Amino acid sequence: MKRRAFLAAGLGYCALAFPETKYPTVSPRFSLQFPRDHGAHPDYRQEWWYVTGWLKTQAGADLGFQITFFRIRPDFENPNPSAFTPRQVILAHAALAEPRHGRLRHDERAARTALELAGSREGTTNVWVNDWSLVLSEKTYFAKIVAREFSLDLQFAANEGPVLQGESGFSRKGSGPEEASYYYSRPQLAVRGAVDGAPVTGTAWLDHEWSSQYMAAGASGWDWCGINLDGGGSLMAFRMRGKDGRTKFAPPGVSFEPLRTWKSPRTGVEYPVAIAVRTKRDNLVLQPLMDDQELDARASTGTIYWEGAVRALRDGKVAGRGYLELTGYWRPIKL
Numbered sequence: 001m002k003r004r005a006f007l008a009a010g011l012g013y014c015a016l017a018f019p020e021t022k023y024p025t026v027s028p029r030f031s032l033q034f035p036r037d038h039g040a041h042p043d044y045r046q047e048w049w050y051v052t053g054w055l056k057t058q059a060g061a062d063l064g065f066q067i068t069f070f071r072i073r074p075d076f077e078n079p080n081p082s083a084f085t086p087r088q089v090i091l092a093h094a095a096l097a098e099p100r101h102g103r104l105r106h107d108e109r110a111a112r113t114a115l116e117l118a119g120s121r122e123g124t125t126n127v128w129v130n131d132w133s134l135v136l137s138e139k140t141y142f143a144k145i146v147a148r149e150f151s152l153d154l155q156f157a158a159n160e161g162p163v164l165q166g167e168s169g170f171s172r173k174g175s176g177p178e179e180a181s182y183y184y185s186r187p188q189l190a191v192r193g194a195v196d197g198a199p200v201t202g203t204a205w206l207d208h209e210w211s212s213q214y215m216a217a218g219a220s221g222w223d224w225c226g227i228n229l230d231g232g233g234s235l236m237a238f239r240m241r242g243k244d245g246r247t248k249f250a251p252p253g254v255s256f257e258p259l260r261t262w263k264s265p266r267t268g269v270e271y272p273v274a275i276a277v278r279t280k281r282d283n284l285v286l287q288p289l290m291d292d293q294e295l296d297a298r299a300s301t302g303t304i305y306w307e308g309a310v311r312a313l314r315d316g317k318v319a320g321r322g323y324l325e326l327t328g329y330w331r332p333i334k335l
Contacts (some may be wrong), residue, residue, distance in 0.1 A: 006253045011262065020075060023303065024212060024328070025109070025212055026178070027180045028167050028168075030169075031169075032182060032184060034117075036122075038124050039121055039122040039124050041122075041210045042088060043209045044211065044212050046070065046071070046212075048071070049065070049127055049208065050068045050207040051065075051068070051141070051143060052309075053065060053156075053203055054228075054321045055201065057199075061196060062289060063097060064097035064098075064289050064308065065094075065095065065152060065195070066093075067134065067145060068092060069092045069127040070091040070092070072088065072090075073087070073089075074088075088113040090110070090111055090112075090128070091129070093108050093295065094145045095295055096149075097290060098148075098193065103292045104145070106295050107145075107148050111130060117130060125208070128242055132306065140158070141158070142154075143156070152193065155193050156190070158186050158189055159260075162184040165185060166180075170183075173215060173249060174219065175195035175216065176216060179215070180213075182210050183207070184209075185207050185236055186205070187234035189204040191203060200241070202256070203228050205234070205323065206224060216248065218242055219249070220333065222325070222327055223239050223241065223325070223326055224238040225237055226322050226323055227284065227310075227312045227320045227321070228321060228322055229312070235277075235312075237251070237277050238250070239254060241328060247308050254280075255277075256275055256277055257276040257277075259274040260273060264292070264294045266294070267304055269294070273291055274288065284313065284320075285314075286312055288309065289309035293307060293309070303327070303331065304330040305326060305327040305328070305329070306326040306329065307325045308324055
């Protein structure tokens with residue numbers, strides 16, 4: 001009830017006046033189909049399109065970036081036919097990791113899907129909030145972000161089809177049958193475009209995930225990584241953590257072992273920014289491009305977390321690059 005009241009207050013409504021939304025549940029019997037499932041799934045409670053990657057400037061400097069669009073279906077049904085009625089909400093985060101700045105630069109947006117100020121299309125990737133957008137055209141994604149401290153104008157070309165995570169796209173997040181999501185990835189995306197108007201190239205990773213109950217009761221957050229391996233391979237791994245910090249759920253054979261922590265000078269939160277990731281087919285050590293990649297998103301999603309560019313080492317040698325996401329270290333995530 002607190003979550004319903006909080007969301008309603010942010011949208012200018014009293015949730016207690018409307019019936020609760022009945023969300024569909026995910027099922028392993030569902031078969032993902034493309035291009036249909038590149039688009040939005042508005043009946044489900046939450047959905048996100050998440051792009052991360054490494055870029056290189058013409059001077060040879062390494063940069064990390066992330067762009068995320070969230071679609072949220074409110075927890076209450078409002079029968080008002082007005083165009084201003086908040087039937088869907090779009091949130092967005094963008095961040096740029098540049099070691100010479102010494103900290104993460106980031107920005108965020110949030111808007112109701114009213115009067116085309118924000119929205120997400122079904123059938124293809126086309127999601128936007130104000131002047132931020134992510135659009136798929138044939139085999140290439142186009143992202144345009146104009147933030148307070150930086151701008152991104154990037155293209156991501158897909159040479160391979162989607163990688164279905166979990167059980168053919170059904171990704172379990174807990175022991176309960178409803179604690180799961182539909183989830184696919186697009187690794188090894190070839191990037192070209194501009195950061196602050198200057199040309200860049202690189203490699204990116206895109207995740208698309210939707211669900212109605214992402215986290216199990218008692219879970220506080222997750223550790224996740226998506227790594228583009230040298231030679232063309234890829235690796236995704238995650239674990240859901242309990243409130244005691246221990247693993248509450250992880251796919252078989254997956255473990256995360258913290259190796260070094262960093263304490264934020266702004267929030268006092270400690271994050272395991274260097275971490276060993278073991279799976280059934282690989283063992284990697286993740287080392288950050290820079291330690292300070294904490295993202296304060298309290299103005300949109302109401303949380304603070306660490307999300308940063310990392311190098312992946314195998315036997316002490318760089319074997320790939322990607323992103324590490326650490327949530328629930330500030331406060332438990334509610335999804």
